[in-house]
Amino acid sequence: xxxxxxxxxxxxMLRAEMADMLQYRVVVFLYALWGFIHPIxxxxxxxxxxxxxxxxxxxxxxxxxxxxxxxxxxxxxxxxEIYTFGPMIQYGRLSPHLLRPMxxxxxxxxxxxxxxxxxxxxxxxxWTALFLVLRPEFGATPAxxxxxxxxxxxxxxxxxxxxxxxxxxxxxTTRSGSSWEIWMGLTFLLGGQVAPVELLPGVMGQxxxxxxxxxxxxxxxxxxxxRLPPGEVALGLALQAGxxxxxAVIVALVWRAGIRHYEAVGA
Numbered sequence: 001x002x003x004x005x006x007x008x009x010x011x012x013m014l015r016a017e018m019a020d021m022l023q024y025r026v027v028v029f030l031y032a033l034w035g036f037i038h039p040i041x042x043x044x045x046x047x048x049x050x051x052x053x054x055x056x057x058x059x060x061x062x063x064x065x066x067x068x069x070x071x072x073x074x075x076x077x078x079x080x081e082i083y084t085f086g087p088m089i090q091y092g093r094l095s096p097h098l099l100r101p102m103x104x105x106x107x108x109x110x111x112x113x114x115x116x117x118x119x120x121x122x123x124x125x126x127w128t129a130l131f132l133v134l135r136p137e138f139g140a141t142p143a144x145x146x147x148x149x150x151x152x153x154x155x156x157x158x159x160x161x162x163x164x165x166x167x168x169x170x171x172x173t174t175r176s177g178s179s180w181e182i183w184m185g186l187t188f189l190l191g192g193q194v195a196p197v198e199l200l201p202g203v204m205g206q207x208x209x210x211x212x213x214x215x216x217x218x219x220x221x222x223x224x225x226x227r228l229p230p231g232e233v234a235l236g237l238a239l240q241a242g243x244x245x246x247x248a249v250i251v252a253l254v255w256r257a258g259i260r261h262y263e264a265v266g267a
Contacts, residue, residue: 079163192218
């Protein structure tokens with residue numbers, strides 16, 4: 001009973017955010033659809049490069065499967081807090097939420113989930129059509145699907161914490177978006193976006209394997225498509241869990257410091 005009562009507030013907030021998001025479903029669809037454009041471009045480029053052969057052991061069908069999966073994973077792991085939670089702090093709209101019996105981060109989480117839920121409903125037909133037309137060869141197995149779900153949950157949580165952490169910089173600066181752009185640039189290079197991580201050369205590949213960007217995007221795709229041996233999957237899950245824990249601690253510390261600063265200036 002206590003557990004149910006504890007979830008009542010967040011669930012009510014989620015329902016309210018869903019209702020609000022549905023009013024802007026056309027805008028949500030257009031934003032989410034733009035996220036399909038880049039993977040299609042990457043898929044076309046890498047498929048052309050591979051031709052009838054392969055690139056680093058990846059054939060045309062491998063790139064097709066990778067970027068079709070990327071379309072879904074990138075949407076489910078996108079962090080929008082810099083555009084939703086950050087402005088709440090910057091323009092003083094956080095104050096009313098501090099009077100509620102729930103942590104304001106629940107607001108960011110509800111908006112994140114409602115955006116993704118509404119957009120997924122709109123995008124599934126497009127993804128299905130692409131799948132039927134391109135007919136990629138997925139190497140997924142029941143075990144890889146189960147591990148994919150686990151790694152995807154970790155990626156969603158890590159991405160949300162990263163987005164929240166950067167949004168909290170709005171306590172001190174009006175240019176927190178600039179810092180976020182650096183993170184997004186690193187994710188573009190090292191997260192499995194511009195190319196699968198296994199194709200990154202030398203030091204870049206080593207950095208990608210160690211830094212958190214890969215574990216917000218490319219890692220779940222590699223797991224699903226069986227591109228990693230069992231030892232690397234286990235190590236990747238451990239690193240992902242470590243980054244989630246580190247991000248949670250950082251967000252908690254930044255929140256405490258930020259809220260003291262926020263109150264000090266009279267909010």
